[in-house]
Amino acid sequence: MRKIRICSSITLLLMLAPVSGAEIRVLTEHLPPFQIDSAGAATGFATDVVRQTFKDAGISYQIEFQSWSRAYQLALRDPNTCIFSISKSKERQALFQWIGELSYNTTAIYGLTSRTDIVLKSLEQAKSYVIAVTRDDVTHHYLLQHGFEEGKNLYVLENVSSMLNVLTSRRQGIDLVIINETILKYRAIESGLTPAEFRKLLVLPDLPLDFHLACSLKTPAAIVARLRSSLQGIKTDGRFDKIVTGWSERLH
Template identity: 60%
Template sequence: MIKGRQRFLGALLLLACCPTAGAKPIKVLTEHLPPYQIDTRSGVSGFATEVVRRTFEIAGIPYQIEVQDWSRAYQRTLRQTNTCIYSISKSTERTPLFQWVGALASTITSMYSLKNRPDIQLKTLEDAKKLVTAVTKDDITHHYLLKHGFKEGEQLYLLESVTTMLNVLQGRKDIDLVLINDTILKYRALESGVPLEALQKQMEVTDLPLDFHLACSLTTSTDIVTKLKTSLQQLKDSGEFSQIIAGWADKLK
């Protein structure tokens, strides 16, 4: 009887100290977005992926990363329990839609055209409304331009994935501009076969810095989100976050 009670108390203690033991892995959704997250045959790598992996590992939370088109990842995270997403930009409109774990990176966003389009000379965002800009559906750039009066099917051409963005710009005469992260641009150019020299930066969108974050759905356990926040902050305070940045420094320029 005593031994049975001891085993029972031991099991309770194990559950109390190890709440994630045997727990179903958290779904962590993302898109192929070099150099932040890179989908390869051997798995997902990249600067942000490395940070996210270490954040979950330090927190002791099981996880599973899935790569898919951004719009699908975004919509799934809005709807599903115990689901997180990265690298997602934070905006005033998005703030109440997710539980925000913390920032992973920050970069600049710009409007680009082909260099062989001397007819395009942007000085303000209003100038771009006379043209057609390609953006990824449900990306922060899509939501930003909608907020500033751009209309889908008129001034906006929506893509399911950023992968084909530069090919669309080069191959379709009815697409004039793309709005894209400056760091990502060189990787998209390499993957698409569109040379960087063929592109012209028209203007930086100064009020649209891309602050990439790890975030989770509103129905994800608050205990899990709190642990992830603590873990990410620990990663930064210990200097390991800076070491990860240093390891990717040449690719984050």
């Protein structure tokens, strides 16, 4: 018991101790309902969790919206930089310092409901069509690893905001997109479309979108440790679930 009390005291002291250094740059993209760029104000489920994490950790930060590719490259390169919501694929594990999971989602290939000619039973069959993805997104890297080729059956967008519009207009011959159901619903509403216009064709169980908060390798270890402890504390005391419930109610 004495050992446990000593460890707990050390953890508390680390959390209370001031963190020196520059303000942390927190990068993300507009991806409702996880993070929403609304008239210059950052909102959304994941944003609320990230804000609470930094607040509890006592770390100064500034959230910035960028295209995903730019956010990803900056987080790879720059010190005092974090990024969310980023998927923790095996290939990315050594590239960042991972703070913790913000949400978990399953991913699928979707097409237009009106395209009854498309039937998919495997990812290999999808190579006969053109799939739109966001540059440097985990879906982009995933399809490249599975033999898809840019300019042939892979169309790369700079951001996800135009993905459903590109699909519905069939610009550039786009046939399919990879997305999760929650994002699909919000993107459809934003674009003046309805979720019923899109049909799930193939679930990708080996491509979970387990969104995380992560920081660059050049971000100080003390900041990373404090953020990890803060996020875990939010999950332990029930505030994380409260944020989830609040946003879930808005989805219905």
